[in-house]
Amino acid sequence: NAGVTQTPKFRILKIGQSMTLQCTQDMNHNYMYWYRQDPGMGLKLIYYSVGAGITDKGEVPNGYNVSRSTTEDFPLRLELAAPSQTSVYFCASSYSSGSNQPQHFGDGTRLSIL
Amino acid sequence: GESVGLHLPTLSVQEGDNSIINCAYSNSASDYFIWYKQESGKGPQFIIDIRSNMDKRQGQRVTVLLNKTVKHLSLQIAATQPGDSAVYFCAETPYGNNRLAFGKGNQVVVIP
Numbered sequence: 001n002a003g004v005t006q007t008p009k010f011r012i013l014k015i016g017q018s019m020t021l022q023c024t025q026d027m028n029h030n031y032m033y034w035y036r037q038d039p040g041m042g043l044k045l046i047y048y049s050v051g052a053g054i055t056d057k058g059e060v061p062n063g064y065n066v067s068r069s070t071t072e073d074f075p076l077r078l079e080l081a082a083p084s085q086t087s088v089y090f091c092a093s094s095y096s097s098g099s100n101q102p103q104h105f106g107d108g109t110r111l112s113i114l
Numbered sequence: 115g116e117s118v119g120l121h122l123p124t125l126s127v128q129e130g131d132n133s134i135i136n137c138a139y140s141n142s143a144s145d146y147f148i149w150y151k152q153e154s155g156k157g158p159q160f161i162i163d164i165r166s167n168m169d170k171r172q173g174q175r176v177t178v179l180l181n182k183t184v185k186h187l188s189l190q191i192a193a194t195q196p197g198d199s200a201v202y203f204c205a206e207t208p209y210g211n212n213r214l215a216f217g218k219g220n221q222v223v224v225i226p
Contacts, residue, residue, distance in 0.1 A: 004157075031212055040122055042203055042216030043158070050211055058213070090157050100146035100165075100212050105157035 001026050006091050006106035013081045013113050021076040021109050023091030031094045032074040033058075033103060034066065036087040043090060049074055050096070081113045122201060124221040133191040135220045137204035142185065144206035148214065149178060149189045152201045161189070161202075191222075199224045 007022045025032065030051045035043035035058075045058030049068040063085060065077040074093075078085060088110050092103040127133045139147065145166040150158035164171045164178045164187075171178050177190040187204050201221050205214040 033213070040218070042205075042218045043214075044216075045213060048211065048213060056211075092157075094212050096212055100163075100207050102148055102160045102163055103212070103214060104160065105150075107155070107157045 003027065004091055004093055004104055004106035006089075006109050008109060009107070010110045011112070013078075013111065015081060015083065015113060017081050018077070018079050019081070019111075021078075021089055021091075021111070023074045023076070023106060024072050025074075025091075025093040025104075026072065027093060027095070027104065028071065029093035029095050029104075030071065031096050031103075032068065033092040033094075034064070034074070034076045035090045035092065036060065036085075037090060037108075038087050046076065046089075078111075083113045085111065086113045087111060122219050122221045124223060126223045126225060127194050129196060129224050129226050130193055133189075133194045133198070133222055135189045135191075135202050135222065137187040137189075137217050137220075139185050139187055139204065139206045139217070141206060141208035141215070142182075144208045144215075146207040147178070147180060147187050148205045149176075149187075150203045150205065151198075152203065152219070154200075158203060194222075194224050196224050196226055198222060 004025045033048045034046040047066040049055045092105045094103040148163045149161040152158045162173045179188045201219045203219045204217045
């Protein structure tokens, strides 16, 4: 299994541009998450999904959108890139069996907005 | 390179010694706790977890201790190795749907 795969690994955007960060997992996990990590900080939850067709806001959702059309994929969309969105973005997934389970992370997308 | 480790509390430990990393969590409602290890340029890697009905759990070279009275979590690494150099995060579950709230992290530097 590849686990959680994120693409691209690096990207530089100009202010006002849009892009989609891709995330796919092959573990048949029903829960998926998007986080951002700023330098010297822990991870902050942007959006999450408990299954295909269901998404919900996390702690810092402004400026982002998500969709979950399949179990495997959970793309994150930036519509109008702003310098404040310069960060490292991590996607994660977990199985849910009625009790909490560990989340498994991808290796991140490093995004700079100039 | 990755700047995750800047401005973090740093623990320097001699190779072969034991390491203890501490974490204060904030929400009494949290019932599940996880320790993650993050190496430079990588995503967080699961190390060990513990549920609130336990106060100690052991893995391979790692032990997690949970003190619910003072809302404190610790990670002990036995016989620390150079490969243990990383940033370590604790996370709790104050919300539903398996959502995690992360601490800021502790940098561990192993001195050969």
